[in-house]
Amino acid sequence: MTQLVSDLGIDPGNSTSVFLLLATCTFAVVTIFWFVGLFQRSHSMMDAYYGFGYVVPAVLAYAIARPASGTAAVLMAMVAFHGCRLGWYLAARWRRFIPVHGGDPRYMKFRADLSPGYWWKSFFKVMEPQAPLIILVGSPAVVGILMNRAADGPLSGLAFVGLAVFGIGLYFESLADGQLQAFLALDKRPRYLRTGVWKHSRHPNYFGTTTVWWGIWLVAVAGNSAVWWTVIGPLINTLMLTALTGSRMTDQIMGARPDYQPVMARTRFFWPIPVRSTRVAAAEAELEQRATDGPQPEERTAKTEIGVS
Numbered sequence: 001m002t003q004l005v006s007d008l009g010i011d012p013g014n015s016t017s018v019f020l021l022l023a024t025c026t027f028a029v030v031t032i033f034w035f036v037g038l039f040q041r042s043h044s045m046m047d048a049y050y051g052f053g054y055v056v057p058a059v060l061a062y063a064i065a066r067p068a069s070g071t072a073a074v075l076m077a078m079v080a081f082h083g084c085r086l087g088w089y090l091a092a093r094w095r096r097f098i099p100v101h102g103g104d105p106r107y108m109k110f111r112a113d114l115s116p117g118y119w120w121k122s123f124f125k126v127m128e129p130q131a132p133l134i135i136l137v138g139s140p141a142v143v144g145i146l147m148n149r150a151a152d153g154p155l156s157g158l159a160f161v162g163l164a165v166f167g168i169g170l171y172f173e174s175l176a177d178g179q180l181q182a183f184l185a186l187d188k189r190p191r192y193l194r195t196g197v198w199k200h201s202r203h204p205n206y207f208g209t210t211t212v213w214w215g216i217w218l219v220a221v222a223g224n225s226a227v228w229w230t231v232i233g234p235l236i237n238t239l240m241l242t243a244l245t246g247s248r249m250t251d252q253i254m255g256a257r258p259d260y261q262p263v264m265a266r267t268r269f270f271w272p273i274p275v276r277s278t279r280v281a282a283a284e285a286e287l288e289q290r291a292t293d294g295p296q297p298e299e300r301t302a303k304t305e306i307g308v309s
Helices: 002-007 015-040 045-049 052-065 070-101 105-113 118-127 130-137 139-146 157-184 204-223 225-244 246-254 261-266 277-293 297-305
Strands: none
Touching: 002 052, 015 045, 015 052, 015 118, 015 130, 015 139, 045 070, 045 105, 052 070, 052 130, 052 139, 070 105, 070 139, 070 157, 070 204, 105 118, 118 130, 130 139, 130 225, 139 204, 139 225, 157 204, 204 225, 225 246, 261 277
16 A cells, blocks of 8 residues: 555645645545445435545554554444444435435435436536535544654553543443434334433433544554544544534524433433432423413414424
8 A cells, every 4th residue: 555655746745745745635535435425316425424424534544554552443443433433323314314314314304405407417416515524523533643653662651542432422322323213113112212321311322422432533643643643533523512513503493393302301411320310300390381381473484494282
């Protein structure tokens, strides 16, 4: 792999050049998925690749750099555990969607919302924006591998903190996804999952994924402080899953459902820790008062817009 990179005129010893090469490869892969998706009339296969999209650049970085560093090996293992687990889960979900919806319902909705002209709108609005997201979020792993090449001895205390943070995140994201799939497979089940890691948090899967990337960043920066700037990766991931899309978007949609509002009163938005009883009591009292008063005009409008009667 090192020789191949050299044959392309790129210095394999220059971490910046290798990182830009791998970023270009990510854009190329996403573009290929866009092109294939046009013939399949759905780009939902991209969701199946998403988790693996973090692993591939890291594997290539490791093959090119050929590091002797224990830090680089640990980073490679961390991103592989996370990315392959997430990729397998999303790919399995995508396969289940195909016979029912023809693909992931979100991507099928993109096709309806962006037509006419979906073929070119999907390039700029659906697919290509995912490439820089993968590059930036995954940067602590890729840059960490490229910038930790020399043998560095035992891991530092900060690296072990990062491993602990990563382990917590992997635990929560793995259990959250597994418990959700087991719940959805039940023939008879309650409306919402309220057991296991879903007992205290409405989005333990997003908490786990967010925590995973902070752990990876800590290990990377423990090996070489020059990679501190890759903090942009876990920051973007945190914002995406809490404030921009992810948890926030789900709560905005489901929060208008009367039967979901008590769930919101008894659980936390993100952190998987119990809600204080006084806070639960106050929230439930507010719900009872609102039920007595009846929905306000803006609430009735919101319910109508999302199809809730």
